[in-house]
Amino acid sequence: MNATITAKVLEIREARTITDKFSVQEIIVESDGKYPQKVMIQFINDKIELVNSLNINDLCVFNLNIRGSEYTQKSGVTSYFTNLNCWSLEDATIKSSPLEQELQMVSKNGVEDDGLPF
Numbered sequence: 001m002n003a004t005i006t007a008k009v010l011e012i013r014e015a016r017t018i019t020d021k022f023s024v025q026e027i028i029v030e031s032d033g034k035y036p037q038k039v040m041i042q043f044i045n046d047k048i049e050l051v052n053s054l055n056i057n058d059l060c061v062f063n064l065n066i067r068g069s070e071y072t073q074k075s076g077v078t079s080y081f082t083n084l085n086c087w088s089l090e091d092a093t094i095k096s097s098p099l100e101q102e103l104q105m106v107s108k109n110g111v112e113d114d115g116l117p118f
Contacts, residue, residue, distance in 0.1 A: 041084045064085060
């Protein structure tokens with residue numbers, strides 16, 4: 001399952017090597033919107049290099065895989081875990097394209113605002 005969120009980077013944790021073939025690095029982000037949420041995003045193996053481009057307070061668009069795991073304890077109680085694994089990201093503060101800028105110049109009444117008083 002895939003998802004995309006726009007969020008601000010709050011914390012960048014150190015990368016950890018779990019096995020020869022598995023490494024992980026986690027970051028904590030805060031989503032934007034009316035009800036902001038703090039969540040942890042993971043970068044796995046070769047995707048860890050994406051973290052090098054991040055700084056605290058960066059606003060980014062994160063493209064995620066949502067991964068679920070089931071774990072049954074010896075007592076028979078089953079727990080479920082959810083991981084947000086990032087596979088790509090973009091800077092959310094990049095300037096808009098020329099077309100988007102032109103569209104933004106059109107005022108609410110549909111007349112292009114070219115800065116002229118008439």
